[in-house]
Structure formats: C-alpha cells, structure tokens
Amino acid sequence: MSEQPLLPAIGDDEAPFWEATRKGELRIQQCASCERLRFPPRPMCPWCHSTDSQWSLMSGKGTIYSYVVPHPPLLPHFHDLAPYSVILVTLDDDPKIRLIGNLVNKVGDAINAIDPNSIEIGAAVQVVFDSVTDEITMPRWVTAS
Amino acid sequence: MKDATAIVGIAETPFAKKLPGSELELASKAIVAACEDAGIDPSEIDGMSSYTMETSSEVDVARNVGAGEITFFSQVGYGGGAGPGAVGHVAMAVATGQCRVGVAWRSRKRGSGQRPWAGPTQLSTTASWARPWGLLRPVDEIGMLTRRYMHDYGATRDHLANVALSVREHANNNPNAIMYERKMTRDDYMNARWISEPLCLFDNCLETDGALACVIVSAERAKDCPNKPVYIHSFGQGLPPQHQTMQNYFNDDPLRGPAWTCADQLYRNSDIRPEDIKVAQLYDAFSPLIVLSLEGYGFCKRGEGAEFTNDGAIEIGGRLPVNTSGGGLSEAYVHGLNLINEGVRQMRGTSCNQVKDADSCLVTAGEGVPTSAVLLRN
Numbered sequence: 158m159s160e161q162p163l164l165p166a167i168g169d170d171e172a173p174f175w176e177a178t179r180k181g182e183l184r185i186q187q188c189a190s191c192e193r194l195r196f197p198p199r200p201m202c203p204w205c206h207s208t209d210s211q212w213s214l215m216s217g218k219g220t221i222y223s224y225v226v227p228h229p230p231l232l233p234h235f236h237d238l239a240p241y242s243v244i245l246v247t248l249d250d251d252p253k254i255r256l257i258g259n260l261v262n263k264v265g266d267a268i269n270a271i272d273p274n275s276i277e278i279g280a281a282v283q284v285v286f287d288s289v290t291d292e293i294t295m296p297r298w299v300t301a302s
Numbered sequence: 303m304k305d306a307t308a309i310v311g312i313a314e315t316p317f318a319k320k321l322p323g324s325e326l327e328l329a330s331k332a333i334v335a336a337c338e339d340a341g342i343d344p345s346e347i348d349g350m351s352s353y354t355m356e357t358s359s360e361v362d363v364a365r366n367v368g369a370g371e372i373t374f375f376s377q378v379g380y381g382g383g384a385g386p387g388a389v390g391h392v393a394m395a396v397a398t399g400q401c402r403v404g405v406a407w408r409s410r411k412r413g414s415g416q417r418p419w420a421g422p423t424q425l426s427t428t429a430s431w432a433r434p435w436g437l438l439r440p441v442d443e444i445g446m447l448t449r450r451y452m453h454d455y456g457a458t459r460d461h462l463a464n465v466a467l468s469v470r471e472h473a474n475n476n477p478n479a480i481m482y483e484r485k486m487t488r489d490d491y492m493n494a495r496w497i498s499e500p501l502c503l504f505d506n507c508l509e510t511d512g513a514l515a516c517v518i519v520s521a522e523r524a525k526d527c528p529n530k531p532v533y534i535h536s537f538g539q540g541l542p543p544q545h546q547t548m549q550n551y552f553n554d555d556p557l558r559g560p561a562w563t564c565a566d567q568l569y570r571n572s573d574i575r576p577e578d579i580k581v582a583q584l585y586d587a588f589s590p591l592i593v594l595s596l597e598g599y600g601f602c603k604r605g606e607g608a609e610f611t612n613d614g615a616i617e618i619g620g621r622l623p624v625n626t627s628g629g630g631l632s633e634a635y636v637h638g639l640n641l642i643n644e645g646v647r648q649m650r651g652t653s654c655n656q657v658k659d660a661d662s663c664l665v666t667a668g669e670g671v672p673t674s675a676v677l678l679r680n
Contacts, residue, residue, distance in 0.1 A: 165430035196552060197431050203544070222551075223450035226499035227442050232420065235436055240496070243437045245446055245551055255551045257432045268436055273499070278453045295434065 158265055161289035162234035170198040173212045178294040181286045184212035185254055194251045217284040218301060219246035222255055226273045241269035246282055246298055258298050261285070266297075303397035304571055308524035308531035309389070309678070311340025311517035312643045317480050317634035320414035321511035328513035329358040329409035330366040336515040337367075341528045342403055349374040349401030349518075351388040353637060355381050358409055374401040378539075380547065380672040382587050383560065385638040386665050387674030390537035392518045402519065408639040409513035417509075432549055441506055441588065443548035444670055445498035448590040451557055452500060457593070457608035459500065463491040464611035465589040466504040466631060471617055473628025476654045480508055481632040505589040507630035514639045516646065532649040535662065535679045536572040540564025541672040548670045560673040561598025561666065568675050569600065574662050576600035579677075581648050581657040582622060583641035585668040586629040592616070594669045618655045626655040641665050642676075649680040 167175055170186075177184035186198040190207035201208050224244040229236050241259070248254040259268040260276060264285045281301035288294045313335030315321065315328050323331075337344045347369040350360045354377045364372060374395035378387035385408065392404030419439045437443060451457055470486040473479035486504065494502040524531035540563030544553035569575065576599060584595040593607035601622060602610045610616070616624040627633045627644040634640050645665040647653040666675040 161434065163425065163434045165434050166425045166427050167430070168427045171427050171430065197428065197546070223446050223453070225437070225442050225445040225449060226496070227436060227438065227445075228496040228498065230417070230420070232438055235438060238436070240499075241436055243435055243442065243446070245450075253552075253554060257435050257437050257549075257551070259435050278450070297435075 158288055159267055161293065161295060162232070164290070164293055170200060174198065175293060177212060178286055178296055183215040183217050183284050183296060185215055185248070186210050187213040194254055196254045196256070215248055215250045218249040219256070219282050219284070219298070220249070221245070221276065221278055221280045221282060222247045223278060224273070224276045238267060238269045240273065242271060242273040242276060244276065244298065256296070258296060261297050261299060263299065264297070303394055303534070303537065305533045305535055305679070306397040306521055307393040307518050308521050308533045309516050309518055309646050310524050310527040310529060310531060311336040311338070311342065312515070312646045313339050314514040314640065314643055315512050317478060317510050317512040318413065319509065319511065321411065325409045325411055325513070326358040326362055326366065329363055329407055332409065332513040332515040333363065333367050333405050333407055336405065336517050339529065340517040342517060342519070344368050345370050346403045347405055348372055349392050349395050349404030351376045351378065351391040351404065351406045353377060353381065353384040353388060353408055354379040355637070356408060374404065378674065382585055382638050382668035383671035383673040385642060385667045385674065386537070386676040387539055387667060389516065389518065389534070389642055389676055390539070390674060393534045393537060396518055396520055402523070404518045405515055406518065407513065407515035408637050410636050411511040412635060413509045413511040428546070439498070440548050441498045441501055444588045444590060445501045447550065447556060447670070449500055451590065451593070454557065455605040455608060459492065461593065461608035461611055462505055462589045463488055465592045465616070466491055468611065468614065468617040469586065469625045469629045469631045472626050472655050473632030476627045476633060479628040479633040480510060481628060501588060507587045507635040508632070510634040510636055512634050512636040514636055514643055516642055530650045530680060532646045533679050535574060535677040536568050537676050538564040538567030539672070539674045540567065545672065547672070550670065557594070558604070559594065559598065559669050560671060561595050561669040564673050564675050565599045568677060572677055574677055574679065579622070579662050579664050580660045581626060582624050582664040583626070583629070583645045584624055584666050585638045585641060586625055586631045587635070587668055589631065591669045592624060595666055598669055599664060599666065599675070618657065623655065623657050626653055626657065638667055645678050649678050
C-alpha cells in the first residue's frame, strides 16, 4: 500500500467506480439504454439522454497515450516525491475512454519508483489495485507482460 | 456586430512581481485611466464585463470609479479563456444597444498572491480524477497534451524554444515588460529547470501583479474620441464537444481543442481570413498554446504549428509576428488581457514592435480551456 496524500472526493456519480476498485475491478459507467461507455461519470448519456446507467467491467488492459513528469513547485507531499510521473491510459475496451494514473513496477510502489525515461507512448499496460485506505483503492498501472 | 464597435481607450498599471494596493484599487486605476485615454468620463460607463475569476465585482468597481446606471454586465468563465470574451460581450452589448460605453477589465495579483493550485486541498469530483495521481497544476495538464503532440507530429524542445525566444525578443524591446532587460539564449532555454517535463521554466508564463482595462463604444461614437478607432471586426467563443478544460483527454481528438471551435465562429462572420492577418496576439500561459493556436486559428494545418515557428517566423520581420509586446511569457501575465492592449496598439500604429502596414490583428484567449477571440482592425 503506497502513501496517498490526496484522496478523491466521491459523489453519487463517482461512488460505483470506487466500490468496484475496492473489489479489485475496473468498471466504467455505461448507458443502460444505448450501452455507450462514458467517462468521467455523469447523470445523463450525451448521446441518447437516458439517465439510467450501469457499470461495465473492463478488461483492465490499456495503452499509454501520454505522460508527464512534474517537478517542484508542488503541493508539499508531492514535492517530496518529485520528480515522479503521471500517465494517461487509453482503455483497450474503448478508445474514447482514458484514465489518468501512475506507472509502477508493483502494487504499493511509490509513484516515483519508475524511471520516467522508460515510459513509452503506445506501451501496453495492465491495471493493478493499490488499497491506500479502508475506503479507497487507487487503480495504478504496470507494464503488461 | 461586424465593425459596429471600436476600442477607443486602453490602460494598464505597471507590471511587477509585487505591486502595492489591492486588486480593487488596481482595477479602478486601470479603468479610470482607460476612460481618460478614450476621452470619456467614467460616469458615462453603463456596460461592464470581466472574468468570473476577477475578485473586483461590478458593484465594487462601479462605486469606486463613479460609473453611471449600468444596463449591461457579464462575467466570462474559464480563467485564461475569458479575456477577448469580456471584450466581445461588451461589444455585443454596445452593438445591440444594451449599453453605450462599456469597459472590460482584469486585475490580478498573481505575482504576489498564492498560486491558485496551492491552496487548501478539498478536491472537486472533477479534479478527483486527476489530482490524487499527482496531476496537480495547469502546467501538468498541458504538459500531458504537449508530450502527445510531440509524439504525433515530431515536434521537439527546439520548437518550444523558438516560441520562448521569439516572444522574449519582443519583450526586450518593450520598456514596460517584466523581461525587458533579460535576454535569453537557446542554451539558457535548454538548460532551464524542468517544471513538468516536457515543459521547462521558460515554457511557463510569468507570475505578475497588474491590471488592464479597455473602453468600447459604437463605431459612430468612436469618431469623436481622440485616438484612432480600433474596430472589433468579429468575435467568437469556443467550447468543443466532450471538452474538459485543460484535461481535454476525454474525447476523440484531445489535440483539437477550443481554439478550433472559436475560430470557426470568428471567421464565420469575418471578411478577414487568416492569410490576411499580419500580426497576432496568441494567449501564452504556456509556449505550446501558441503552437496549437497557430493551427486552430488557421495559420497552418494540423501538426504544422511547431514547424511554423522556425526561422524567426513569429518574430518581428517574420511571416507572422506573435505577441509583439512580450506576451504572458515575457511582458506580464494578467490572464491574457495585455494581449488586447497590444492588439489595440498595433492597430493604432503605436506598438514598440510595430508591424508595418498591419491592418488587422487577431487576439486570442487560451487554447485548452473554453475560449474566446476577437479580430481587431483599423
């Protein structure tokens, strides 16, 4: 379990995502009417306007779309971790769905464990689940084998 | 509204890392000075527009400058997306008869005040998809897009350096610019410290205290004002489908941002085409925003913005001088409103880096956020 200085704020639209990660699942909101996936989660489907949704289980596989390496000035706890990397992952399940995350070697690694020079756009990644508090399990990513 | 209104007065406070006086005092001074430049008494002001992030409200400003009966007021959202938006709102109001003397202004002590992203951290739900993983600041959000841009189009740090160096050159000729006396070499750029790789210190705008304002009246009334009228030829705002401000990651084409939507509207009612434009003020909180804006506003094709900056193309003497008073990168960063004032000076013929025969000037707000732009002409 890694240190997590900033916890997400979780409203009604977001809650199912975090209930799923607690169980080791990556789920994305899906319109119950037209079945299109959407992210970030929201009350209404922009395509068919239904307000009914469900949460669809993803494969957990994605590719790195981009990455960035923050240096100070930063918020205090992140300052101590800098430089670290942040990645943006496109899910294999749907090219329109992207998630911000971190690349690690294994669950529990700090977000600065990976050498940023080793990150490649287009690399295949797999989600892992980092339980940082009793309520919050953060999805992070490892290079797919 | 085409050519129906004109900017007839501009003013700005000095720019500095730290200024005395409150943001309200600075706003009031800039507005009164802009009215003086226009030859119009502040008691005639009946229209007002600023940014939603402005701390000086219409109520406070009006009772400081002694404004009249206000019949139009608006605020434009999304931070750096708002500057030309406030100008455009006032212009629309004047053109439709909702007011007769309008002011647009911005006052900000971003130099001496706390960085907005550094405050106490109670995240919104939107921010909660980014901040917990360490994507903390606008520079990180834009850095993510810049890296992808470099990957897709083969752009390099040298292209970003072109932007920083060109705009610094312009500031070096502007006594009011914060970087007036600070030269920059390509080595300086390449050796600068990282802020969010691939963006270094010089890819980021300044942190400034300052205030600016402009006065807008009808084209008819402008004839009676002391300065050469600068007409607002067209105006646009832009917010593309499935957009999420600077984290524009959640749609089909993250690198085609608000500038494209705004440009479509801007040119829809315009007689002026990109190829006619000889000078441009492109919002530059970050150097890659200029690269993207060159594409979005039609000066080159998708993916060609980086190459466009080669060989001094965006410097005085080049194909399209950009940010001729030094921009946010090197003159001052007051949420982009200094670009409006410089656009007006270019049209009046009074810029410190005057482009010869410039008869129109594009002024944009920030690519990357719901944005705005105006086309000025003389």
